[in-house]
Amino acid sequence: xxxxxxxxxxxxxxxxxxxxxxxxxxxxxxxxxxxxxxxxxxxxxxxxxxxxxxxxxxxxxxxxxxxxxxxxxxxxxxxxxxxxxxxxxxxxxxxxxxxxxxxxxxxxxxxxxxxxxxxxxxxxxxxxxxxxxxxxxxxxxxxxxxxxxxxxx
Numbered sequence: 611x612x613x614x615x616x617x618x619x620x621x622x623x624x625x626x627x628x629x630x631x632x633x634x635x636x637x638x639x640x641x642x643x644x645x646x647x648x649x650x651x652x653x654x655x656x657x658x659x660x661x662x663x664x665x666x667x668x669x670x671x672x673x674x675x676x677x678x679x680x681x682x683x684x685x686x687x688x689x690x691x692x693x694x695x696x697x698x699x700x701x702x703x704x705x706x707x708x709x710x711x712x713x714x715x716x717x718x719x720x721x722x723x724x725x726x727x728x729x730x731x732x733x734x735x736x737x738x739x740x741x742x743x744x745x746x747x748x749x750x751x752x753x754x755x756x757x758x759x760x761x762x763x
Contacts, residue, residue, distance in 0.1 A: 626641040626678055626689070630690070638687065641682040641688070642690050642691075642692065643674050643689065643691055644691070644692040645691070646745065647666050647693070647694075649666045649696070649699070650696075653669075654669070663699070664701070666695050667694065667695060667701035667702065670691075670701065671693045671703050675691065690707060698738075698746075700738075717730040717731075
């Protein structure tokens with residue numbers, strides 16, 4: 611990730627969060643944009659949200675694509691969106707493009723080496739747990755900053 615080089619949208623002053631390069635995988639850069647939404651917000655409390663676990667993250671992903679996809683393509687980059695929820699949910703796009711292929715690759719390698727696959731399962735579980743912890747910490751920090759009275763010396 612190169613967070614200093616995020617010039618995808620200089621003409622509109624809109625920027626993605628990072629420009630990712632991995633020449634071992636592809637010579638095409640990725641424009642990464644991340645977002646987190648709260649499923650308790652009024653716009654997300656719908657019958658569809660109750661029936662579809664990806665409703666909130668899907669809405670967030672679509673909004674990011676509408677905002678950045680054309681400029682990313684014009685700059686020769688693939689837009690990659692990570693959408694999450696304040697409850698720890700992950701968007702289907704990130705999971706299918708990055709996490710699931712990495713998980714399958716690790717699982718295959720572990721089983722070819724004679725393993726049971728348990729180490730790879732633990733890797734994925736730790737990844738989910740670590741992200742949920744980071745989201746919880748960020749939620750607490752935002753609430754603390756905005757709701758606690760100022761400290762008096």
